[in-house]
Amino acid sequence: MATTDFATQPVPQVLAHEVHKERQKARWIDWVTTTDHKKIGILYIVFTFGFFLVGGIEALLIRLQLATPNNNFLTPEHYNELFTLHGTTMIFLFVVPIMAGFANYFLPLMLGARDMAFPRLNALSFWLLAFGGIVFYASLLWQPPEAGWFSYTPLSNEMFTPSGGQDAWIFLIHITGISSLVGAVNFYATIVNMRAPGMGWGRLPLFAWTILIYALLLILALPVIAGAVTMLLTDRHFGTHFFDPTEGGSPILWQHLFWFFGHPEVYIMILPGFGIISEILPVFARKPIFGYKAIAASTAVIAFLAALVWAHHMFAVPVPTVVLGFFMLSSFLIAVPTGVKIFNWIATLWRGSIVTASPLYFAVGFISIFVIGGITGIFLAVFPVDWQLTDTYFVVAHFHYVLMGGAVFTIFAGLYYWYPKMTGRLCNETLAKVSFWWMFVGFNMTFLVQHAAGLSGMPRRIYQYPGDAGWTLYNQISTVGSFVLGVGILISLVNFIRSYKNGAIAGPDPWKGNTLEWFTTSPPPVNNFDEVPRVRSVEPMKDIRRQVERQSGIEHETATTPHANA
Amino acid sequence: MGRIRAALRPETASIRRRAVAALLLATIGSLVFASGAFADFLTPESGGSPNADQIDSLYKIVLYIAIVVFIVVEGALFYSIWRFRAKKGAVAAQIHGNTRLEISWTVGAALILVALAAVTFSKLSSIQDPPNSGKDGLQLADGVLTASTDMPKPPNGKSLTICVTGRQYIWRYTYGAECQRNAFGLVYSYEEMVVPANTTVVLDIQATDVIHSWWIPKLGGKFDAVPGYRNYTWFKAPKAGETYRGQCAELCGRNHADMTARVRVVTPQAYEAWVDQQRSDIADADREVQQLREQLTRDGDLN
Numbered sequence A: 001m002a003t004t005d006f007a008t009q010p011v012p013q014v015l016a017h018e019v020h021k022e023r024q025k026a027r028w029i030d031w032v033t034t035t036d037h038k039k040i041g042i043l044y045i046v047f048t049f050g051f052f053l054v055g056g057i058e059a060l061l062i063r064l065q066l067a068t069p070n071n072n073f074l075t076p077e078h079y080n081e082l083f084t085l086h087g088t089t090m091i092f093l094f095v096v097p098i099m100a101g102f103a104n105y106f107l108p109l110m111l112g113a114r115d116m117a118f119p120r121l122n123a124l125s126f127w128l129l130a131f132g133g134i135v136f137y138a139s140l141l142w143q144p145p146e147a148g149w150f151s152y153t154p155l156s157n158e159m160f161t162p163s164g165g166q167d168a169w170i171f172l173i174h175i176t177g178i179s180s181l182v183g184a185v186n187f188y189a190t191i192v193n194m195r196a197p198g199m200g201w202g203r204l205p206l207f208a209w210t211i212l213i214y215a216l217l218l219i220l221a222l223p224v225i226a227g228a229v230t231m232l233l234t235d236r237h238f239g240t241h242f243f244d245p246t247e248g249g250s251p252i253l254w255q256h257l258f259w260f261f262g263h264p265e266v267y268i269m270i271l272p273g274f275g276i277i278s279e280i281l282p283v284f285a286r287k288p289i290f291g292y293k294a295i296a297a298s299t300a301v302i303a304f305l306a307a308l309v310w311a312h313h314m315f316a317v318p319v320p321t322v323v324l325g326f327f328m329l330s331s332f333l334i335a336v337p338t339g340v341k342i343f344n345w346i347a348t349l350w351r352g353s354i355v356t357a358s359p360l361y362f363a364v365g366f367i368s369i370f371v372i373g374g375i376t377g378i379f380l381a382v383f384p385v386d387w388q389l390t391d392t393y394f395v396v397a398h399f400h401y402v403l404m405g406g407a408v409f410t411i412f413a414g415l416y417y418w419y420p421k422m423t424g425r426l427c428n429e430t431l432a433k434v435s436f437w438w439m440f441v442g443f444n445m446t447f448l449v450q451h452a453a454g455l456s457g458m459p460r461r462i463y464q465y466p467g468d469a470g471w472t473l474y475n476q477i478s479t480v481g482s483f484v485l486g487v488g489i490l491i492s493l494v495n496f497i498r499s500y501k502n503g504a505i506a507g508p509d510p511w512k513g514n515t516l517e518w519f520t521t522s523p524p525p526v527n528n529f530d531e532v533p534r535v536r537s538v539e540p541m542k543d544i545r546r547q548v549e550r551q552s553g554i555e556h557e558t559a560t561t562p563h564a565n566a
Numbered sequence B: 001m002g003r004i005r006a007a008l009r010p011e012t013a014s015i016r017r018r019a020v021a022a023l024l025l026a027t028i029g030s031l032v033f034a035s036g037a038f039a040d041f042l043t044p045e046s047g048g049s050p051n052a053d054q055i056d057s058l059y060k061i062v063l064y065i066a067i068v069v070f071i072v073v074e075g076a077l078f079y080s081i082w083r084f085r086a087k088k089g090a091v092a093a094q095i096h097g098n099t100r101l102e103i104s105w106t107v108g109a110a111l112i113l114v115a116l117a118a119v120t121f122s123k124l125s126s127i128q129d130p131p132n133s134g135k136d137g138l139q140l141a142d143g144v145l146t147a148s149t150d151m152p153k154p155p156n157g158k159s160l161t162i163c164v165t166g167r168q169y170i171w172r173y174t175y176g177a178e179c180q181r182n183a184f185g186l187v188y189s190y191e192e193m194v195v196p197a198n199t200t201v202v203l204d205i206q207a208t209d210v211i212h213s214w215w216i217p218k219l220g221g222k223f224d225a226v227p228g229y230r231n232y233t234w235f236k237a238p239k240a241g242e243t244y245r246g247q248c249a250e251l252c253g254r255n256h257a258d259m260t261a262r263v264r265v266v267t268p269q270a271y272e273a274w275v276d277q278q279r280s281d282i283a284d285a286d287r288e289v290q291q292l293r294e295q296l297t298r299d300g301d302l303n
Helices: A003-008 A027-033 A037-065 A076-111 A119-141 A164-193 A206-237 A251-285 A292-306 A321-349 A358-381 A383-389 A393-423 A429-455 A472-502 A540-552 B002-008 B013-036 B050-083 B099-128 B268-299
Strands: B160-167 B170-175 B188-190 B192-196 B201-207 B212-214 B223-225 B231-235 B243-247 B260-266
Touching (some): A119 A164, A164 A206, A206 A251, A251 A292, A251 A393, A321 A358, A358 A393, A358 A429, A383 B050, A383 B099, A429 A472, B050 B099, B160 B212
Antiparallel strands (some): B160 B170
């Protein structure tokens, strides 16, 4: 590095520069054929956000149907199709792949790499996802699936669900599964092999840690679901009887296989979100992350335990008490590393100098929501209590607190945090905060009362309820809340679209970030960095800024003082 | 401890004192409120059977702990957001962590969960194991043979067995322990189950097509009816004259929402009368069907 360059530059000198070359291809061909991790990342994020909106509309239709007792707005058939589509879309076409989108864009940048380990495999994994999603939604033109997102057998067998929609669902699981598997191998290879000089495991950004664990969990869990849906496919069409009790098969086998995948899937969805939060909090608290090692280690512990808790989804099926006890205790255990993360995040804010920008709003909103989801998880882990709560709206409320809180709020935090890097422009902060409050209030309005509906006996997945059951008020509050939530999301969508053209120019490092993606221009050039700096801590950008200050003699406003180092 | 306090010390002691006081007050206040008038929207349904009541009280223990954890964690979160907001001249403390603190909150969280597990296991038998029927319950014969060793039995072995069979989209109840081997000739009913008060009723839950889930909220938890498997639960309803409602709790197809169930509790005498009436009604209906069949066969409409 030419040290004299820094003398006139109070902010870090950006070493990467745009590689100019004549555009040979039409713009759309460029997007379709790209192997650039950043473009693939954008494709992932835009495509999956589209599915988020579709899944959201499905949710609003469900809420409209439940707004009044004995409503006939939807037929039972359409109602079942809608909740199946909603669940499947949000999980397989939104949360899991948008995390892959963030990882695609930011992992190489954070690691100081020029691309992913296998750029063409990377393009393959996006296009598999795209085709999987499109074919799945093509079933709308015929008959969508209607056996729920976990498609319990025998209901999903051909005898009870003859429509091709169920096969479209199987196809989706297969194709998005291969997509995620290919992506996971790619992330793993990238993290293991392509870190900047000096970036040992103890200096790996926490987001990269969570993506590493996310990749391992995907590699562990996806083959199991791939096997299970293949068995379901052969049961449906080729005369096997894996899940058919009349021919010696077992419906409970499906549940074991599904949830052996399904519970790690929950952590696949939220661990990258934890990573995003672990990046955002120290930046906006102007303080190092509290307990880096504890947070990284708890991620690994969560992943290990995630493979041991699957049967807590099955407390009401005939299983021996010793099994119930084991899965209660393992589910309790997983609360410990999760709690450790939350305590460390709060300790990161403690005695900080907190800059209340939009990413921080969503990050803190996430923690406050996720705490509730975690606590209600303990209720459900106590299996005798679960006998009352399972398959009711209490569970619906619980997993929306976990997944809306743990995934959607972190995704919005990540979108607001990284939008300037991806587009080169800042979002409108006022709109962002207005959107946050609509989302936060709407979310809690929608789902808090659902706990009460479940406790007073309302099962999930019923398309109608009688007026005398005492559930009407809860459902009305919930429906109004869902539209408030929808407005909040729309405000953010408008913000993202408007800021793309009109936002203030962000510059390379608008937030005073800690990690290497802020070292390059916004948006970064094709090759990311001309020169990758040597990494000397978990916050390389702080080191670079400090070096700039030392060499230039210009004190930066956010200069860190060597103070109270405990 | 000194290091912990140094690491997390707010600027002045008075703020800390006030915060602790506010936190304590909020905790105590909500506990008093909670135990005083526990509105039903905060707890599961109960009141129809001892196992439902025990689940309810176990739930309340979890709820008390949860409220404290909730207030402490959310309190710490919002306090730190409010207290450590960026101000002019404020400098963030450059703390990287504290091993003792990490160990203490890990152990603390684990201890709470150990306590919860202990409470759960201590309450388990009152939820899983049926008691004897009351003195004024239905008088039952001794030692009825059961089809399975998993089946819960009251200490004296006397219980009324009812087989519950789920199918799209109706519940069928077959009365008497013989239902587990051969339901032929036994009294049965659909949708509404009639049971004698203060009598231990053991349910043998099965399904013939897809998975259903048996659930009457006031009579205890859910038990899935899985084709090819048997699942068991029990209840003991104390009062005659009550009717408890519930419905299938596992998605079983398009009319899942309409698969309702009722349990009507009557006196043992009324129960025996009902069984006799039902038996003769079923016999009458069978006879009428038989006559109709003969009639149709004679007329050549049925062959």
